[in-house]
Amino acid sequence: MADTKTKITPMLTHGDIRDLITGFAGAIELDQIRVDALPDEVFHRAYNGSMWRRYRHDHLDFINRLVPTVNAIPSALLQELTRLAITYETEVVREAMADLFAEAATGACPAEEFESAAQFFGWLIKYVSHGAPGKPLSGNARELMMQWLAVTDPLRIAEDPECGYGRPAGFVN
Numbered sequence: 001m002a003d004t005k006t007k008i009t010p011m012l013t014h015g016d017i018r019d020l021i022t023g024f025a026g027a028i029e030l031d032q033i034r035v036d037a038l039p040d041e042v043f044h045r046a047y048n049g050s051m052w053r054r055y056r057h058d059h060l061d062f063i064n065r066l067v068p069t070v071n072a073i074p075s076a077l078l079q080e081l082t083r084l085a086i087t088y089e090t091e092v093v094r095e096a097m098a099d100l101f102a103e104a105a106t107g108a109c110p111a112e113e114f115e116s117a118a119q120f121f122g123w124l125i126k127y128v129s130h131g132a133p134g135k136p137l138s139g140n141a142r143e144l145m146m147q148w149l150a151v152t153d154p155l156r157i158a159e160d161p162e163c164g165y166g167r168p169a170g171f172v173n
Contacts, residue, residue, distance in 0.1 A: 011075075012082045016142045017117060018070045020149065024101070025063045027154040028056050034152070035165065044164030052157050055106070059155060062105040062114070069116035077118055080125050085141040085148075087133040094148045096127045098156055 032053065043049075084093060100123055104114035114120050137144055153159070158166050 010140060010142075012078050012085065012141050012145060014071050014073060014078070016145065017073060017078070017081070017121070018067060020145055021063055021066055021070065021117070023146065023149050024154060025060055027149055027151060028059055028063075031153055031155070031157070032056050035157075038165055042165045044162050046162040047164060048162075052163070055157070056155065058105040059101055062101065065115075066117045066120060069118065072116060073118045073121065077121060077125070081121055081145070082141040084125055084128055085145040086137050086139075088128050088131070089134050089137075090144065090147040092131060093124070093128055094150060097124055097148055098150070098154070100124055100127060102155070 035049075035052070100114075100120065103109045104111075104120065113123065150156075157163055
């Protein structure tokens with residue numbers, strides 16, 4: 001439920017959500033290109049490149065299924081996403097979103113729970129709202145929401161101990 005003390009203007013739009021999802025897809029594709037360009041010696045000996053390529057592909061397939069459903073997100077849900085963007089720390093939402101994408105893309109949960117963008121973002125709101133909101137953030141909701149995207153290693157693959165290549169130096173999310 002929206003807090004009546006939190007100002008919810010301007011509200012996020014369907015286009016904003018579409019931009020977030022397609023931005024996530026773009027970050028995944030760029031991450032694969034970056035990893036493909038790395039020399040073999042930076043990878044852990046147990047690194048399985050085809051497994052991680054499939055993991056990225058599964059995420060992209062899931063995103064491609066979500067995009068056509070974005071316009072069906074009800075305005076009440078857009079309002080809740082707006083509230084989420086301006087009241088929860090970026091890193092908290094970013095981590096929750098990555099976790100939910102992983103669950104949905106890999107089939108770790110029933111597919112019918114994530115059949116649409118409305119369902120996916122409804123789960124995101126529930127997941128994040130279990131924690132205490134922070135102080136209101138400065139900036140507009142769209143700018144804050146777009147910070148939910150990790151520009152490098154959006155799926156946190158580099159953090160896996162069997163990868164070894166790590167995040168590139170100088171990159172900040």
